[in-house]
Amino acid sequence: MQNKVTYIRRNNKQFGKLNKSGVREFSSTKIQYLKKVLNIAEKPTELSTELSSGVDFIKVQLEEKDKQISKLQQALDQQQILTKQAQDQSQNLLLENTQIKEKLAEVETESFWSRLFKRKGKYENN
Structure with a gap:
């Protein structure tokens, strides 16, 4: 925008006034001209509608992500239990x-004879 104003001022020295603090001020006609030159359309209702639909879309996306995070947390809990x-x-x-x-x-550490006698003793007790 600053570049466009500088370009216009080269052709028209009286485009906008500088106030005491060095800020350039424009009249309403000059502002309308700048809007036309810069293709700035005044559509506040459409912009508001676009923003609200964008916010709604983001809310839906956020809710979906919250559900996904919840499901992943449950899966992680189940995996920890299984582990x-x-x-x-x-x-x-x-x-x-x-x-x-x-x-x-x-x-295996017992000798053959001790194992044999243990078995024999078992049979005698029965």
Whole structure:
């Protein structure tokens, strides 16, 4: 806009007045001329309608994003629960495996004769 005013002032030295603080002031006719030259249309109702429809669109988008975030949070919570269950199950299996290995190690460390007599003793008690 400043460039356009400077261009117009080169052709017409009296375009706008400078006030005491150095600000250029324009009359209403000069303002209308600038609007015409710069293709600025006065359509406040259309602009307001466009803005309100834009705001409505953004609100809808924001609501959709909130729903998506909520669904993702629920999925994350479920995944954390499943991960915890899988870890617990893995620890239980590891514990069972360790216990079985310990029992096998005890059996393997016994001599053939002690195992034989244990079995024989079991049959005698029955």
